Every structure is written in structure tokens, then in C-alpha cells.
Amino acid sequence: MKKIILFAIIAVGFIACTSQKTNKGTATKTPIKTTTPANENMAQGKVLFENNCGKCHDLPTVEKFNDEKWKSIVDWMAPKAKLTSQQADMVYLYVSNSN
Incomplete structure (x- = not known):
């Protein structure tokens, strides 16, 4: 019985010590790039x-x-x-610019 009580106290102490804060993220004023440069697409096409x-x-x-x-x-x-059209375009970009 003492072991159960001791375990319960340790568990409550552990839970009480953990952070309850949620990460709300950070706002950024710079836009996120949605396109990749051609040389990056070529590298992905090669892979x-x-x-x-x-x-x-x-x-x-x-x-x-x-x-x-x-x-x-x-x-x-x-x-x-089973390549997507975007992946096929990257492969074509690689092979057409490498020949």
C-alpha cells in the first residue's frame, strides 16, 4: 500500500512540474517562399x-x-x-538541361 501511495505522489509531482504552455508559434513579417529556384528543382529531379x-x-x-x-x-x-506531375516536371528539367 505504501508503494502505491509513494508512486501516486511521485506521479502527481511529475505532472505538476511539466510545462503546461502551448506553443502558439511566432509571427513573421517576411513572406514564405512557395517556389524553389530552378537549380533546386534540377537537383530534386536528379534524385x-x-x-x-x-x-x-x-x-x-x-x-x-x-x-x-x-x-x-x-x-x-x-x-x-507513380510520380506527380510536379515531380515529372522536375525530372524533365533535370534530363533536358543535362543532355
């Missing part, structure tokens, strides 16, 4: 290309195809790789 396209087959070199051919490849393969 998507290597990770998603390389899962199923060997990756061709980006120099192997011209921009028009890459566009048709990305349009055809993006749904199979």
Missing part, C-alpha cells in the same frame, strides 16, 4: 530520376536522348513510377 527510374531498370545516360525524346519518355514513364 527522383536516380531513385525512381533506377528502381526498375538501368538508367540511360542523360545525353542519350534529345529534349523531345526525353519529354515523351518522362510523360510515358512518370505514371508507372
Whole structure:
């Protein structure tokens, strides 16, 4: 019985010592950027290309195809790789600017 009372006292003390404040965030006067620079999109496109396209087959070199051919490849393969349209655009940006 003494152990239960001691445990209850410790539990109440622990709960009483924890902070009850909620984080309401901080206001900022600078706008949050919703777009990323082109070079960041290219870097993300490279990662998507290597990770998603390389899962199923060997990756061709980006120099192997011209921009028009890459566009048709990305349009055809993006749904199979379950890429969003934004991700497909990043992959195309990477391959078209790297060839």
C-alpha cells in the first residue's frame, strides 16, 4: 500500500512540474517562399530520376536522348513510377538541361 501511495505522489509531482504552455508559434513579417529556384528543382529531379527510374531498370545516360525524346519518355514513364506531375516536371528539367 505504501508503494502505491509513494508512486501516486511521485506521479502527481511529475505532472505538476511539466510545462503546461502551448506553443502558439511566432509571427513573421517576411513572406514564405512557395517556389524553389530552378537549380533546386534540377537537383530534386536528379534524385527522383536516380531513385525512381533506377528502381526498375538501368538508367540511360542523360545525353542519350534529345529534349523531345526525353519529354515523351518522362510523360510515358512518370505514371508507372507513380510520380506527380510536379515531380515529372522536375525530372524533365533535370534530363533536358543535362543532355
